[in-house]
Amino acid sequence: MSFFESNIFWFIEGLFACVSIIAFRIWAQDKGINMAVWKWPVVIVWVLFLSISIGFVATSIGEGEMDAAFYGGVFGAVIAAVSGVVVWRLLKIR
Amino acid sequence: MAAAEDTIKKSERLLWFVILASLVIGWVAGLFVHHSSIADVLKKTLPEAVRFDSGQDEIYTGYNDIQGESDEVGYVAIRSAHGYAGPVTVAVGLDKNGTIFNALIVRQTESAAFFRRVVDSGYPAKFKGKDCTDQFAIGDDVDAVTGATVSLEAVSKAARMACSDIAVQRLGLEPIAKKKPEIQFGLPEIILILLIVAGFGASGNKLPAKKYVKWGVLAGSIVFIGFVYKWPASLININSLLVGYWPGWRNHIYWYLLAAAILLPVILNGKTLYCSSICPFGATQEILVNIGGTRRQIPGNCLRILKILQRSLAWVAVMCALVFRNPALVSYDVSATFFTIIGQYWQFVLLALVLILSLFIVRPWCNCLCPLRAVFDFIRLLRRSL
Numbered sequence: 001m002s003f004f005e006s007n008i009f010w011f012i013e014g015l016f017a018c019v020s021i022i023a024f025r026i027w028a029q030d031k032g033i034n035m036a037v038w039k040w041p042v043v044i045v046w047v048l049f050l051s052i053s054i055g056f057v058a059t060s061i062g063e064g065e066m067d068a069a070f071y072g073g074v075f076g077a078v079i080a081a082v083s084g085v086v087v088w089r090l091l092k093i094r
Numbered sequence: 095m096a097a098a099e100d101t102i103k104k105s106e107r108l109l110w111f112v113i114l115a116s117l118v119i120g121w122v123a124g125l126f127v128h129h130s131s132i133a134d135v136l137k138k139t140l141p142e143a144v145r146f147d148s149g150q151d152e153i154y155t156g157y158n159d160i161q162g163e164s165d166e167v168g169y170v171a172i173r174s175a176h177g178y179a180g181p182v183t184v185a186v187g188l189d190k191n192g193t194i195f196n197a198l199i200v201r202q203t204e205s206a207a208f209f210r211r212v213v214d215s216g217y218p219a220k221f222k223g224k225d226c227t228d229q230f231a232i233g234d235d236v237d238a239v240t241g242a243t244v245s246l247e248a249v250s251k252a253a254r255m256a257c258s259d260i261a262v263q264r265l266g267l268e269p270i271a272k273k274k275p276e277i278q279f280g281l282p283e284i285i286l287i288l289l290i291v292a293g294f295g296a297s298g299n300k301l302p303a304k305k306y307v308k309w310g311v312l313a314g315s316i317v318f319i320g321f322v323y324k325w326p327a328s329l330i331n332i333n334s335l336l337v338g339y340w341p342g343w344r345n346h347i348y349w350y351l352l353a354a355a356i357l358l359p360v361i362l363n364g365k366t367l368y369c370s371s372i373c374p375f376g377a378t379q380e381i382l383v384n385i386g387g388t389r390r391q392i393p394g395n396c397l398r399i400l401k402i403l404q405r406s407l408a409w410v411a412v413m414c415a416l417v418f419r420n421p422a423l424v425s426y427d428v429s430a431t432f433f434t435i436i437g438q439y440w441q442f443v444l445l446a447l448v449l450i451l452s453l454f455i456v457r458p459w460c461n462c463l464c465p466l467r468a469v470f471d472f473i474r475l476l477r478r479s480l
Contacts, residue, residue, distance in 0.1 A: 071442070
């Protein structure tokens with residue numbers, strides 16, 4: 001069993017996720033952003049989209065599908081940027 | 095003060111004279127540019143023929159000299175039809191039974207990324223084995239190519255004309271009843287006229303509903319001119335006009351309407367109504383900058399440098415079109431790439447940059463790179479100086 005399939009990997013992964021969420025909350029407080037309940041799913045969906053886009057590009061490169069990596073990267077970057085601005089404006093709503 | 099204005103006026107006059115002179119020189123130089131020789135084309139189209147004879151009707155008969163006797167191998171005709179940017183010329187070789195032996199593109203001036211789709215789909219070699227009396231109708235006996243319909247129509251039409259001429263003039267077949275091209279005036283033309291009228295009308299009045307009409311037209315242009323009909327205006331339209339590749343009006347009314355909407359307002363009163371009212375890519379940038387909510391302008395010094403770049407690139411593109419008689423030779427427009435998702439790799443990268451920048455800056459493409467804006471600036475300079 002490799003490290004990436006072991007329980008310890010998922011434990012560390014969960015630890016990082018918790019630290020990231022706590023850090024994001026503190027950062028939002030510092031910026032004066034009120035994190036209402038409905039804002040959390042919005043942020044999580046956006047972070048998931050970004051992660052999947054990066055994952056898609058990396059996997060495509062790994063598989064030697066450079067065209068897919070290129071188009072996935074370009075479309076992913078544009079959609080992530082536009083939706084990122086929308087999410088940022090939503091976060092600033094009081 | 096008056097002396098300074100006089101100096102500016104003089105330098106503007108000198109500038110437009112230099113640009114105009116360079117364009118005229120480019121156009122004249124284009125007359126002497128050498129294109130591929132007919133002999134090479136004939137040999138490739140009908141390789142079995144040793145020599146070719148030429149008739150009065152531009153149909154070449156191929157002969158195979160066997161033991162001193164000369165036998166007819168087949169016939170080659172070269173015909174052209176108007177595509178998106180200009181004529182597409184196709185050579186078709188027929189054997190003595192009227193079956194297509196080979197077909198190839200002699201010359202074309204379409205946008206590279208779009209025409210590659212036609213070639214990658216196997217055209218015109220796919221016509222091999224077809225009968226000279228076939229109709230070459232897309233969707234019927236010719237498979238459609240998504241995203242390159244206009245170019246494929248031109249290839250098919252040129253091949254049909256070549257086949258038909260050989261069939262009648264060499265094989266003695268009955269002429270296929272030639273239909274006079276019908277006037278093509280349908281929903282795309284009607285929608286374009288409505289958008290032009292509403293867009294231009296809204297920009298000229300002070301009604302309270304002006305804002306809503308403007309946004310309605312911009313949204314309509316994105317949907318219809320952009321995504322549905324995939325035919326926004328570009329420098330290629332202007333280049334086609336300058337080079338002289340004017341398509342037949344009967345089935346290109348949309349083309350002429352678009353050309354009139356681009357050029358007439360700026361020629362008549364110096365206003366770029368197309369850009370502000372109905373340009374679908376301009377509308378996309380407007381929507382993005384409203385999503386961003388900042389509406390920043392490019393700083394003055396930076397804008398001046400970018401304007402020089404914009405006008406220089408446009409000048410190079412027009413000059414190349416004139417010299418090489420190819421309206422789409424230098425095409426860096428990203429609006430077609432956005433609406434068709436067809437383009438070169440660098441066009442996609444440029445498009446992504448423009449779209450992301452559009453979130454923070456007002457119309458970065460229009461202000462910094464759009465070649466049409468540079469042409470409009472030149473026409474306005476011409477108006478001011480005259």
